[in-house]
Amino acid sequence: MRRTSSPALRTLRSYRDFRLLWTGSAMAVMAERCSGMAFTLLVLWDTRSASAAGLVGFAGLLPALLVQLPAGVLVDRLNRRRVMMTCVIVRMVAVATVAVSLIGDTVWVWHIATVAFVQSSMTVFYQLSERAMVRSVVPPSQLGVAMATNEARSRAVNFVGHPMSGAMFGLSAWMPFMSSVGLYLLSLITIVRLRGEEDAPPGPRSKRRKMRADIAVGLKWVWDRAFFRMALLIIAGSNLVFQGLVLTVAVVVREDGGAAGTVGLIMASGGMGGLLGALAGGWLNQRLAMRQIMITAHVAWALVMPAAVFFRQPVALGVLFFITSHIGAAVTVSGMSYQVRITPNDMQGRVGSVVMLLVSGASSLGALGTGFLVEAVGTRHALMVVSMVMVVLALVAAVVFTRPGAALEDRQEGAAPPQPAPVAPADGSAADPLTNLELRSIDG
Numbered sequence: 001m002r003r004t005s006s007p008a009l010r011t012l013r014s015y016r017d018f019r020l021l022w023t024g025s026a027m028a029v030m031a032e033r034c035s036g037m038a039f040t041l042l043v044l045w046d047t048r049s050a051s052a053a054g055l056v057g058f059a060g061l062l063p064a065l066l067v068q069l070p071a072g073v074l075v076d077r078l079n080r081r082r083v084m085m086t087c088v089i090v091r092m093v094a095v096a097t098v099a100v101s102l103i104g105d106t107v108w109v110w111h112i113a114t115v116a117f118v119q120s121s122m123t124v125f126y127q128l129s130e131r132a133m134v135r136s137v138v139p140p141s142q143l144g145v146a147m148a149t150n151e152a153r154s155r156a157v158n159f160v161g162h163p164m165s166g167a168m169f170g171l172s173a174w175m176p177f178m179s180s181v182g183l184y185l186l187s188l189i190t191i192v193r194l195r196g197e198e199d200a201p202p203g204p205r206s207k208r209r210k211m212r213a214d215i216a217v218g219l220k221w222v223w224d225r226a227f228f229r230m231a232l233l234i235i236a237g238s239n240l241v242f243q244g245l246v247l248t249v250a251v252v253v254r255e256d257g258g259a260a261g262t263v264g265l266i267m268a269s270g271g272m273g274g275l276l277g278a279l280a281g282g283w284l285n286q287r288l289a290m291r292q293i294m295i296t297a298h299v300a301w302a303l304v305m306p307a308a309v310f311f312r313q314p315v316a317l318g319v320l321f322f323i324t325s326h327i328g329a330a331v332t333v334s335g336m337s338y339q340v341r342i343t344p345n346d347m348q349g350r351v352g353s354v355v356m357l358l359v360s361g362a363s364s365l366g367a368l369g370t371g372f373l374v375e376a377v378g379t380r381h382a383l384m385v386v387s388m389v390m391v392v393l394a395l396v397a398a399v400v401f402t403r404p405g406a407a408l409e410d411r412q413e414g415a416a417p418p419q420p421a422p423v424a425p426a427d428g429s430a431a432d433p434l435t436n437l438e439l440r441s442i443d444g
Contacts, residue, residue: 012138012142012145012146012149015137015138015142016195017136017137017194017195018134018137018138018146020190020191020193020194021130021133021134021137021191021194022149022150022153023190024084024187024188024190024191024194025126025130025150025153025187026153026157027183027184027186027187027190028088028091028126028183028184028187029153029154029157029161030157030160030161030183031091031092031095031179031180031181031183031184031187032091032119032123032180033157033161033165034161034164034165034168034176034177034179034180034183035095035098035119035165035176035177035180036060036116036119036120037161037165037166037176037263037264037267038165038168038169038173038176038177039056039057039060039112039115039116040053040056040057040247040250041165041166041169041250041263042102042107042112042169042173043056043107043109043112044250044251044254045254046107047109050247050251050371050374050375051371051372051375052109052371053247053250053251053371054247054369054370054371054372054374055109055113055371056109056112056113056116057116057243057247057371058365058371059113059114059116059117059120060113060116060117060119060120061120061243061360061366062117062120063117063120063121063123063124064120064124064356064357064360065357065365067121067124067125068124068353068354068356068357068360069215069218069219069350069353069354069357070211070215071124071125071128071349071353072128072215072218072349072350072351072352072353072354073211073214073215073218073349073350073353074125074349075125075128075129075132075348075349075350075352075353076132076214076346076347076348076349076350080129080130080132080133081129081133081191081194083125083126083129084125084126084129084130084133084191085188085191085192086122086125087122087123087125087126087129088122088126088184088187088188088191089184089188090118090122091118091119091122091123091184092180092181092184092185092188094115094118094119094122095115095119095177095180095181095184096177096178096181097111097115098111098112098115098174098177099174099177099178099181102173102174102177103174107173124353124356127356128348128349128352128353128356129349130150131150131336131340131348131352132345132348132349132352134146134147134150134340135340135345135348140341143337143340143341144337144341147333147336147337147340148278148279148281148333148337151278151281151329151332151333151336152275152278152279152329154274154278155271155272155273155274155275155277155278155325155329156271156275157271160268160271161271163261163264163265163267163268164176164179164264165264166259166261166262166263166264166265166267167261167264169261169264170259170261214350215350217347217350218347218350218351218353218354219354221343221347221350221351221354222351222354222355222358227290227291228338228339230400230401231290231294231335232355232358232359233358234294234298234393234396234397234400235294235331235335235358235359236358236359236360237389237393237396238298238301238328238390238393239359239360239366240365240366240389241305241366241386241389241390241393242324242328242366243366243370244366244369244370244373244382244385244386245305245308245324245383245386246267247370247371247374248308248370248374248379248382248383248386249263249266249308249317249321250263251374251379252312252317252379253266253314253317255379256312258314262314265314265318266314266317266318266321267321268318269318269319269321269322270318270321270322270324270325271325272322272325273321273322273323273324273325273326273329274325274326274328274329275329276326276329277325277326277327277328277329277330277333278329278330278332278333280326280330281329281330281331281332281333281334284330284334290334290335290338291401291402292401293330293331293334294331294397294401295394295397295398295401295402297327297328297330297331298390298393298394298397298398299394299397299398300323300327301324301327301390301393301394302387302390302391302393302394304320304323304324305320305324305386305387305390306383306384306387307320308320308383308387309380309383309384309387335355335359339351339352339355340352370382370386373385
């Protein structure tokens with residue numbers, strides 16, 4: 001496959017399957033953003049209960065805890081394109097039931113929570129499959145640019161999808177859900193045309209392995225890399241904090257008499273910040289070591305997040321989300337590019353599922369806990385709590401990544417050893433030679 005001496009964002013257009021993967025996934029992400037935000041708005045504005053909204057948010061994020069690991073195993077066993085198509089169909093049907101119930105002027109919290117759980121479960125499978133497919137549709141030299149482009153896509157969709165969802169919800173509660181159905185349909189049509197790599201299931205020996213054993217392989221692979229593991233655990237804590245921040249800000253807007261569309265505009269500001277951060281992620285990754293990115297990001301978050309305690313105006317909250325999302329997107333691009341690059345192709349699903357379990361699974365606990373925390377102590381004290389947690393995480397990051405040996409681990413991660421030890425795939429077959437050339441031994 002042809003390499004370019006200086007990869008640029010525009011060169012990805014020449015890869016047909018990447019264009020289809022990017023476009024189909026963009027529509028799927030847009031569909032999820034429209035309906036996902038509408039779930040919270042629907043319950044919060046209909047029941048006036050922060051705990052009910054937190055329960056629905058918890059249901060939507062629970063698959064990040066329950067589904068990630070088995071999903072990773074199945075994504076490595078099944079044809080990834082077919083997995084993506086199945087996920088789109090299931091999500092489309094599930095969201096359609098909400099639109100139909102709202103047209104009939106009926107709202108059940110249990111129904112909304114169930115659909116949120118189903119949609120998020122399918123999203124877990126979809127995201128793992130899509131991330132693994134990237135290696136099949138672009139050359140290795142373009143992998144980092146492709147991951148940055150995908151992250152920029154998701155952030156751009158946040159920028160458009162959140163205000164669109166809020167605006168449609170303001171017109172009629174069923175509109176964001178019906179729009180999601182249409183977007184899922186367009187996504188399905190696009191993915192059907194995708195060729196990519198034929199990710200056939202592994203051989204018979206792998207099929208006979210128990211799922212628990214395959215999950216253990218992915219867990220061990222991540223656990224054996226101490227530097228990578230610590231970074232994931234710290235980011236998991238920050239994701240929990242941000243989930244609490246999102247729900248609390250929505251309650252703040254409602255308490256102050258704001259409209260649902262105002263929440264969408266605040267989230268859109270975060271989407272714009274995330275878009276710019278994703279575009280800058282590749283540049284930042286080339287100039288700073290991973291440990292420096294982690295310290296800088298968490299210290300910056302700890303400094304700006306307390307502003308939410310003192311400034312409740314929508315404009316101020318929009319600026320806050322712009323800054324925090326800008327930083328978060330840059331960190332995400334760096335982390336995703338590293339994980340996909342060092343992971344063997346036949347373990348992309350399992351390793352990706354462990355990563356997502358750690359960095360996103362905590363968000364479900366953040367949504368559930370924040371709902372009850374807000375009702376118990378109020379929004380101002382809840383914002384104080386999440387701000388203090390972020391300060392603690394910044395201190396932990398500073399201690400962990402400036403300790404003796406941290407710089408050496410970072411350098412080892414950035415320089416390929418002369419004779420890297422191959423990582424054996426779960427089925428016992430020969431590992432991907434290209435991937436093993438790029439493996440780094442973090443533990444030294």
